[in-house]
Amino acid sequence: MxxxxxxxxxxxxxxxxxxxxxxxxxxxxxxxxxxxxxxxxxxxxxxxxxxxxxxxxxxxxxxxxxxxxxxxxxxxxxxxxxxxxxxxxxxxxxxxxxxxxxxxxxxxxxNTMRFAALKELGLTEATPESLDGMVIGTQSGSVAGKVLQEHFSNSEVKLYPKLGEAFLDMESGRVDLVLESKFAIGDWMADGVDCCDFVGEEFLLDGTxxxxxxxxxxxxxxxxxxxxxxxxxxxxxxxxxxxxxxxxxxxxxxxxxxxxxxxx
Missing domain, CATH: 3.40.190.10 (Periplasmic binding protein-like II)
Structure with a gap:
C-alpha cells in the first residue's frame, strides 16, 4: 500500500x-x-x-x-x-x-456455610446423627452458632470470641469440626493447613x-x-x-x- x-x-x-x-x-x-x-x-x-x-x-x-x-x-x-x-x-x-x-x-x-473436620476422623457426612458427641467450634454470635445450637444439640458446641481461635483449636485436635462460611474456611485452608477438609453438604440459612x-x-x-x-x-x-x-x-x-x- x-x-x-x-x-x-x-x-x-x-x-x-x-x-x-x-x-x-x-x-x-x-x-x-x-x-x-x-x-x-x-x-x-x-x-x-x-x-x-x-x-x-x-x-x-x-x-x-x-x-x-x-x-x-x-x-x-x-x-x-x-x-x-x-x-x-x-x-x-x-x-x-x-x-x-x-x-x-x-x-x-x-456465601454458604460448611463443616470442616479433622481428616483423621474419616467423616463422609455431617448430620446431627454422624456428629453425635463430637466437639464443634465456631465464633460466638455467628449464625453458624445458632445452627449448631438448634440442630446439633447432641454435639458439644464450643464458641470462640474470634474464629481464628476455633481454627487453631481444630489444628491442635481440641475440636473435631468447625462450622463457618465456606469462604472463611477456604481462606484458612489456603494458608497451607493440612489437618482438615470440608465434609458434608454446604447450605444457606432459610430466606438467604x-x-x-x-x-x-x-x-x-x-x-x-x-x-x-x-x-x-x-x-x-x-x-x-x-x-x-x-x-x-x-x-x-x-x-x-x-x-x-x-x-x-
Missing part, C-alpha cells in the same frame, strides 16, 4: 476508534472497596477483587465502559438511590428488606438468596441487560475462569437451605 494511502487509512481508523470511544455508553459502578477478596483498593489506588472482575466482564459483554467509585457501606444504598452511581457491586446479600429499597440482579455467588448487584427501582432495563450479560459469561466459561483466580471451589451452584438438610 502507498505510504500516503496507509497514513490516511491509519488516520481514518484512529478517528473512527476515537469517535466510537467518545460515544461508548458509560455505566457508573459503585462498590465498597473494603471487603477483600471481593472488593478492595490496591496500593496503586485501583479497585480490585472478585466483584470488580465479574462486573468488568459483564461490562465487556454489554460493550459498555465501567466507571468505578467507592462508598462507605453504611450509606451505599442511599448513594445508589441518590444517583451517585448506576449499579452497586459490593457483595450485598439479597434480602427481603433490601428488596424494598432496590432491585437486584440474579445471584452471582452464594445469595449476593446480587443492585439497581435503582426504576432501572429495570439496565437490570435486565446485566442479567443477560451475567448469564452469558456464566455459560461461556468467563465466570468460572474469574472464579478460579480467587476460589478453589464452586460458589455459584444453588445450595440447599438449613431446613432442607436438618428440618425446621
Amino acid at each position: 502507498h505510504t500516503l494511502t496507509k497514513s490516511l487509512a491509519s488516520a481514518t481508523f484512529g478517528l473512527v476508534l476515537s469517535v466510537g470511544m467518545a460515544h461508548a455508553e458509560k455505566i457508573r459502578i459503585g462498590t465498597e472497596g473494603a471487603y477483600a477478596p471481593f472488593n478492595f483498593v490496591s496500593e496503586s489506588g485501583a479497585v480490585e477483587g472478585f466483584d470488580i472482575d465479574i462486573v468488568s466482564a459483564i461490562c465487556a459483554e454489554m460493550q459498555v465502559e465501567c466507571e468505578w467509585s467507592t462508598h462507605d457501606w453504611g450509606g451505599i444504598i442511599p448513594a445508589l438511590n441518590a444517583g451517585k452511581f448506576d449499579v452497586m457491586a459490593a457483595s450485598m446479600a439479597i434480602t427481603e428488606a433490601r428488596m424494598e429499597k432496590v432491585n437486584f440482579s440474579n445471584p452471582y455467588y452464594f 438468596l445469595g449476593a446480587g448487584l443492585a439497581f435503582r427501582k426504576d432501572d429495570t432495563e439496565l437490570q435486565a441487560r446485566v442479567n443477560e450479560a451475567l448469564a452469558t459469561i456464566v455459560e461461556n466459561g468467563t465466570y468460572d475462569e474469574i472464579r478460579s483466580r480467587y476460589f478453589a471451589f464452586d460458589i455459584m451452584g444453588q445450595p440447599k437451605y438449613v431446613s432442607e438438610l436438618y428440618g425446621q
Whole structure:
C-alpha cells in the first residue's frame, strides 16, 4: 500500500476508534472497596477483587465502559438511590428488606456455610446423627452458632470470641469440626493447613438468596441487560475462569437451605 494511502487509512481508523470511544455508553459502578477478596483498593489506588472482575466482564459483554467509585457501606444504598452511581457491586446479600429499597440482579455467588473436620476422623457426612458427641467450634454470635445450637444439640458446641481461635483449636485436635462460611474456611485452608477438609453438604440459612448487584427501582432495563450479560459469561466459561483466580471451589451452584438438610 502507498505510504500516503496507509497514513490516511491509519488516520481514518484512529478517528473512527476515537469517535466510537467518545460515544461508548458509560455505566457508573459503585462498590465498597473494603471487603477483600471481593472488593478492595490496591496500593496503586485501583479497585480490585472478585466483584470488580465479574462486573468488568459483564461490562465487556454489554460493550459498555465501567466507571468505578467507592462508598462507605453504611450509606451505599442511599448513594445508589441518590444517583451517585448506576449499579452497586459490593457483595450485598439479597434480602427481603433490601428488596424494598432496590432491585437486584440474579445471584452471582452464594456465601454458604460448611463443616470442616479433622481428616483423621474419616467423616463422609455431617448430620446431627454422624456428629453425635463430637466437639464443634465456631465464633460466638455467628449464625453458624445458632445452627449448631438448634440442630446439633447432641454435639458439644464450643464458641470462640474470634474464629481464628476455633481454627487453631481444630489444628491442635481440641475440636473435631468447625462450622463457618465456606469462604472463611477456604481462606484458612489456603494458608497451607493440612489437618482438615470440608465434609458434608454446604447450605444457606432459610430466606438467604445469595449476593446480587443492585439497581435503582426504576432501572429495570439496565437490570435486565446485566442479567443477560451475567448469564452469558456464566455459560461461556468467563465466570468460572474469574472464579478460579480467587476460589478453589464452586460458589455459584444453588445450595440447599438449613431446613432442607436438618428440618425446621
